[in-house]
Amino acid sequence: MDGAIIDIKRFTLHDGPGIRSTLFLKGCSLRCAWCQNPEGVDAAINLWYFGNQCIHCCQCESVCAYGALLLDEEHEPFVQINKSKCTRCGACMASCPTRALSFDGKTISAAAAAEALLRDVEFYRQSGGGITISGGDPLVQHDFAIEVLRLCKKEKVHTAVETCLYADYEVLERFIPVTDLFIVDLKLADDAMHREYTHRSNELIKSNYVRLAWKKVDLLTRIPLIPNITATESNIAALARFIREENPDGRVELMNFNPLAVNKYVLMNKSTEFFEGMKPLSASEIEELQKLLESEGLSVVKEHRRLRSEGR
Amino acid sequence: MELDMIRGLSSSPRISVLKQRMLDEPRFLSIEQAAIVTEYYRANPDRPRNIQRAESFAETLRRIEIRIDPLELIVGNRTAGVRAGVVSPEAGISWIDEEIERLPVRPQDKFEVRPEDIETFRSDIRPFWKGKSLEDKVKALLGDEIGAIGKVAKINQTDHSQGHICPNTKDWLARGPLAIHDDFIARSKRASKEKRGFYLGVATALRGAMDYIERYAALAKRMSETEDSPTDRENLREIARICAKLVKEPPEIFREAVQSLWFLFVLLHTESNASSFSPGRADQYLYSYYRNDLDKGILDRVAALEIIEALWLKFNQIVYLRNSNSAKYFAGFPIGFNIAIGGVDDKGKDAANELSFLFLKAQAHIGLPQPNLSARLSEQSSEEFVRECARVIGLGSGMPQVFNDESIMPALMARGISSKDAWNYAIVGCVELTMHGNALGWSDAAMFNMVKALELTINNGKCLLTGKQMGLDLGSLADYRTYEELEEAFRTQMDYFIERMIKACDRVDRLHAEVLPSPFLSSVVDDCAGKGLDVTAGGAHYNLSGIQAIQPANLADCLAAIKQCIYIDHSVTAEEALAAIRSNYEGNERLRQFLINKVPKYGNDVDWVDEIAAKWVSYFAARMAEYTNARGGPYHAGLYTVSAHVPMGQNVGASLDGRKAKDPLADGGMSAMYGRDKNGPTALLRSVSKVHSCDGSNGTLLNMKFLPEFFRTEEGIAKFASFLRTFVKLRINHVQFNVIRKEDLLAAKSHPDEWRSLTVRVAGYTAYFTELANDLQDEIIARTSYGEI
Structure with a gap:
């Protein structure tokens, strides 16, 4: 079985216990305005151009059989990709001497993905670590994700899944036997705001959260701190109440905003308007929000971590 | 063990004052x-x-000026001033003649020079030694040959004493100089006529040693008589008592043992002026003194730590003067007081004790380049010990560096070392492996530049930099029809230089025995007394010679590029590749980028590339094993460059891994080319583990760089400890860590005065960052770091 992945990153330390490798899958059901891995949103594989790595050798244009590339000395970006003409054949990428022209992912089999994830099995054994599937969101390519998890479980490796829980519960339930830890993102308690900023309602997410908590799985809840949107006292307090009611023993972690992702939007020629003036929260601001969680009796993971942005 | 108590100990004001005085002295x-x-x-x-x-x-020893600081707990140095560059005329001084005026201003390892010394040196010293020194004799015998093969096989030990020995300190402490002296006198009486001179020479040296210790006793006594401060007066009296005792008797208490140890190393450096003598497993052989004192109630851990830290400062007072070329290879005057803590005992059990932890504590407090602290880890190591090592590594002085009992003991045994000596291994110099107290390892006999040998193989034996015919003309890259043909030619080219290199090494080795016999050293190396032979002439129990294979990363990357692009997918033609490297990629940046980005590189856990490195390292190691050195022992291979990857790179033209002419090679020895290991530290460790640890029995070196954030939490420390445990499991001989922020290094470079005590791991040793030459500073800044994870 094949799946579309962004990448496999080794030596990840913040997606579960111990030393880990994390598989980033393509495809996400939400459209968060602050998305830190925008290349993960689309399940299809796309060709990208990174101008900062281009040495202007112009080979790509001559090898493209479809006339999909246009070189423009006058304007940025230097190489323009006509998405409607591009067949994603990869010829330009093969001829590119740098990684200026790259696919934002690749298709591999579940067996190959598991094999790559298991290369560091000795590190997992020594550290109590394992593998994590993230994305995008693993629930989108669920059959592929479950197969990879199953193959890793077979080698007695700890498995974690990082998800926003936006899927039918029947899909989610199939993950339970092969997943040791669910890392679940909750973003906004208010549904209107949730719809505004993620393009989806939070109803399904909440009901999945409740059902998952009932199953007594190992569950770590993460809340991304987006200044003035999720990182408000009212939102954190509301989420804290919800978590306390449904999952009182669970751990909660606040993930600080990471400005590095903006750079990625620039490279992708996407608008960065949303991020203008946005700064990570200070340690004291985070501590204030953590107190709100603690006042509901929740156990808070107190590393000051930032949202991940896999930079290039 | 009272680990919590040790963890809470702090450094004394006395130590801070002594440290500052030392750093302030020119x-x-x-x-x-x-x-x-x-x-x-x-x-x-x-x-x-x-x-x-x-x-x-x-x-x-009877005449040299000596000095005691009334605050010192441990006394003795080979000059009155600290960190002096000592001139050794018997070994070689022609370079000093050439460079003496430039010593204060040269880029690396500067020294002040008194004008009157230049005068004395030129009129009195230099003329006398012309033609008599080791250096001049090597030049007369081998000068042209050393130059002719130098870019491929750099022959070392041509102008200084060898050193790189771990003496039998345990025996020195147990018997003391007088008993050892009497033993040699007794042996001289029984010896044959031709051996008698050897024994008498050693006895003469030991008499000098005793007189020297006696002088310290007298000086301390004299000073105590006029000292106003009661505590200093009491301290000077104690120094006088200890020194007077050590002349005749072995030490009994901890402070006496540490003082005796330090005298031994001062004496060894006075005799040889060599670049490394190692105390070795001091936590083991000092432990009984420490334990007895604790049990008797005459020592507590606070006092013990202060004595250890006093010794740690002493290790920083002896530096080694090198010529400017050698200072490029071994920048920051590493002197290699290497102490190996932890490890296993003779029953295979964890040997770490309270002293091991106190040594780590001293390292955490002092944080200077010496001693070169090494931790031996094994599968038996306790979690406390591994974590304490992790904690100290996280402080950023680059120490302890980490060695792996599980791979090193088998590697040594494969070279014919008995299991009884293999478990007791220690480290000399930077990362060179040695047996304890009974070996002359000659661990830096030469460095073999495999990347240069490949250059000659694909370019008709001609040097790309000069066009000179340097090696065998076996054809060019365009002539080899298959990759296997190229490999065969490469093998032939390597063999050609190996043969010439070994001959040269043998001659240098013999000249040492002729010019620089070392009677004092021979008194503390096992079997010299029994054999009646000087250590330079093969008196030691083990007599190895180590030659470094340089650099597996670049070699693998070049061969992978050739294999993939030229012979498999034909994306590049041989002519195109040759033209590119002959012109240093001038006008062909596209091909250079293609080779860098589109061919997998060593260090990323890509099996077929890593196996190229493993294959040629094995070939080199197997060739070494076929030769016997001048002292009757085996040659073997090492995989480290210290900082020589910079000058060794200057000898190599543009290479097919995308490296430009004269750029540095990969650092360390086992490291990936900087910036080319993109899959993180676990992938790098796995790549390194594919090179057989037995093939690096002379010592290997892997550099890694982590950001300090990693060590901020107990959870981070625990993860790092498990990283170290996996390193043990993967059977890699050595790893060391630079833990420092890039921003700090940049700041230190532009404001050296504010960062004078900042130390970094250069390669197998730690140096003051601000005292390194610019290009080496830049290179350290450029090395990959893992941390934002």
Whole structure:
């Protein structure tokens, strides 16, 4: 079985216990305005151009059989990709001497993905670590994700899944036997705001959260701190109440905003308007929000971590 | 073990004052010993060389100016000033003649020079030694050959004493100089006529040593009589008592043992002026003194730590003067007081004790380049010990570096070392493996530049930089029809240089025995007494020679590029590749980028590339094993460059891994080319583990760089500890860590005055960052770091 992945990153330390490798899958059901891995949103594989790595050798244009590339000395970006003409054949990428022209992912089999994830099995054994599937969101390519998890479980490796829980519960339930830890993102308690900023309602997410908590799985809840949107006292307090009611023993972690992702939007020629003036929260601001969680009796993971942005 | 108690200990004000005084004192060139030795040789031209060496050594010890700081707990140095650059005329001084005026201003390892010393040196010392020194004799015998093969096989030990020895300190402490002296006298009486001179020479050297210790007793006593401060007066009296005792008797208490140890190393450096003598497993052989004192209630852990830290400062007072070229290879005057803590005992059990932890504590407090602290880890190591190592590594002084008992003991045994000596291994110099107290490892006999050998193989034996015919003309890259044909030619080219290199090494080795016999050293290396042979002539129980294979990363990357692009997918033609490297990629940046980005690189856990490195390292190691050195022992291979990857790179033209002409090679020895390991530290460790650890029995070096954030939390420390445990499991011989922010290094580079005590791991040793030359600073800044994880 094949799946579309962004990448496999080794030596990840913040997606579960111990030393880990994390598989980033393509495809996400939400459209968060602050998305830190925008290349993960689309399940299809796309060709990208990174101008900062281009040495202007112009080979790509001559090898493209479809006339999909246009070189423009006058304007940025230097190489323009006509998405409607591009067949994603990869010829330009093969001829590119740098990684200026790259696919934002690749298709591999579940067996190959598991094999790559298991290369560091000795590190997992020594550290109590394992593998994590993230994305995008693993629930989108669920059959592929479950197969990879199953193959890793077979080698007695700890498995974690990082998800926003936006899927039918029947899909989610199939993950339970092969997943040791669910890392679940909750973003906004208010549904209107949730719809505004993620393009989806939070109803399904909440009901999945409740059902998952009932199953007594190992569950770590993460809340991304987006200044003035999720990182408000009212939102954190509301989420804290919800978590306390449904999952009182669970751990909660606040993930600080990471400005590095903006750079990625620039490279992708996407608008960065949303991020203008946005700064990570200070340690004291985070501590204030953590107190709100603690006042509901929740156990808070107190590393000051930032949202991940896999930079290039 | 009282680990919580040890964890809470702090450094004393005495130590901070002593440390500051040492760092504030300027570093001078010293010709004092050279003048005494020259005077001696002038007056005694006809004695046998070993007697001249012993008597001039003893004469130096009787006359050289000595100094005690009333605050010092441990005393002794080979010059009155600290960190002096000592001139050794017997080994070689022609370079000093050429460079003496530039010593204060040269880019690396500067020394102040007194004008009157230049005068004495030029009029008195230099003329006498012309043609007599080791250096001049090597030049006369081998000069052209060393130059002719130098870019591929750099022959070392041509102008200084060898050193790189871990003496039998345990025996020195157990018997003391007088008993050892009497033993040699007794042996001289029983010896055959030709051996008698050896024994008498050693006894002469030991008499000088005792006189020297006696002088410290007298000086301390004199100073105590006029000292106003009661505590300092009491301290000076204690120094006088200890030194007077150590002249005749072995030490009994901890402070006496540490003082005796330090005298031994001062004496060894006075005799040889060599780049490394290692205390080795000091936590093991000092433990009984420490334990007894604790049990008797005459020592507590606070006092023990202060004595250890006093010794740690002492290790920083002896530096090694190198010529400017050698200072490029070994920047930051590493002197290699290497201490190996932890490890296993003779029953395979964890040997770490309270002293191991106190040594780590001293390292955490002092954080200077010496000692070169090494931790031996095994599968038996306790979690506390591994974590304490992790914690100290996280502080950023680059120490302890980490060695792996599980791979090193089998590697040594594969070289014919008995299991009884293999478990007791120690480290000399930077990362070189040695047995304890009974070996002359000659671990830096030469460095073999495999990348240069490949260059000659694909370019008709011609140097890409000069066009000179340097090696065999076996054809060019365009002539080899298959990759296998190329490999065959490469093998032939390597063999050609290996043969010439070994011959040269043998001759240098023999010249050492002729010019620089070392009677004092021979008194503390096992089997010299029994064999009646000087250590330079094969007196030690083990007599190895180590040659470094340089650099597996670049070699694998070049061969992978050739294999993939030229012979498999034909994306590049041989002619195109040759034209590119002949022009240093001028006008062909596209091909250079293609080779860098589109061919997998060593260090990323890509099996077929890593296996190229493993294959050629194995080939080199197997060739070494076929040769026997001048002292009757085996050659073997090492995989480290210290900082030589910079000058070794200057000898190599543009290479097919995308490296430009004269750029540095990969650092360390086992490391990936900087910036080319993109899959993180676990992938790098796995790549390194594919090179057989047995093939690096002379020592291997892997550099890694982590950001300090990693060590901020207990959870981070625990993860790092498990990283170290996996390193043990993967059977990699060595790893060391630079833990420092890039921003700090940049700041230190532009404001050196504010960062004078900042130390970084250069390669197998730690140096003051601000005292490194610019290009080496830049190179350290550029090395990959893992941390934002």
